[in-house]
Amino acid sequence: AQRVTQPEKLLSVFKGAPVELKCNYSYSGSPELFWYVQYSRQRLQLLLRHISRESIKGFTADLNKGETSFHLKKPFAQEEDSAMYYCALSGRGNAGNMLTFGGGTRLMVKP
Amino acid sequence: GAGVSQSPSNKVTEKGKDVELRCDPISGHTALYWYRQSLGQGLEFLIYFQGNSAPDKSGLPSDRFSAERTGGSVSTLTIQRTQQEDSAVYLCASSLDWTADYEQYFGPGTRLTVT
Numbered sequence: 001a002q003r004v005t006q007p008e009k010l011l012s013v014f015k016g017a018p019v020e021l022k023c024n025y026s027y028s029g030s031p032e033l034f035w036y037v038q039y040s041r042q043r044l045q046l047l048l049r050h051i052s053r054e055s056i057k058g059f060t061a062d063l064n065k066g067e068t069s070f071h072l073k074k075p076f077a078q079e080e081d082s083a084m085y086y087c088a089l090s091g092r093g094n095a096g097n098m099l100t101f102g103g104g105t106r107l108m109v110k111p
Numbered sequence: 112g113a114g115v116s117q118s119p120s121n122k123v124t125e126k127g128k129d130v131e132l133r134c135d136p137i138s139g140h141t142a143l144y145w146y147r148q149s150l151g152q153g154l155e156f157l158i159y160f161q162g163n164s165a166p167d168k169s170g171l172p173s174d175r176f177s178a179e180r181t182g183g184s185v186s187t188l189t190i191q192r193t194q195q196e197d198s199a200v201y202l203c204a205s206s207l208d209w210t211a212d213y214e215q216y217f218g219p220g221t222r223l224t225v226t
Binding site for chain 1: 114142144146153154155156159167170202206209210213214215216217218219220
């Protein structure tokens with residue numbers, strides 16, 4: 001079975017502070033990992049995926065297979081980063097690419 | 112172009128009634144997914160379509176839930192004899208194809224409240 005855990009329901013930081021949203025997963029095969037973001041009153045949207053290894057809006061995430069983690073990081077948080085963040089997993093090669101989501105972390109960036 | 116759309120945006124129904132939720136995917140997207148977002152369970156997968164067929168119905172919580180897709184486009188999620196625990200936001204997503212290479216684009220959701 002596949003599982004995604006986000007241990008923090010709420011993370012509150014000041015503007016300009018570093019941010020790390022934690023994500024751990026369990027999956028017996030080779031996973032695809034994603035971070036999705038939901039801003040207030042907007043739909044869920046893809047932020048980044050591990051396979052592309054790119055930085056989006058200053059956020060990066062590295063897949064650590066040894067620690068089965070995919071933490072999301074940003075060196076300097078901005079107020080506009082305040083949102084709900086979901087880590088998600090898809091089993092590579094699984095028919096359908098259905099996503100298994102973590103419980104989500106609400107990030108609040110204070111001025 | 113237009114993104115994924117869902118209707119209605121809000122639905123309040125009495126316990127025991129049937130409801131239908133509609134999803135219009137992005138044109139040309141062959142894969143379509145239904146998820147449910149509830150307070151107790153978070154975001155969970157319900158069912159997925161590749162074209163008009165649903166190879167995986169494993170996420171449907173009970174036999175009161177069913178879904179269909181016609182013409183490789185619009186999908187309808189039907190909940191029969193609704194229960195209070197069905198109250199949730201139902202999200203639809205579509206992607207160009209079914210593999211993880213293709214991003215899933217989400218709709219705005221339908222908020223279902225069962226009284």
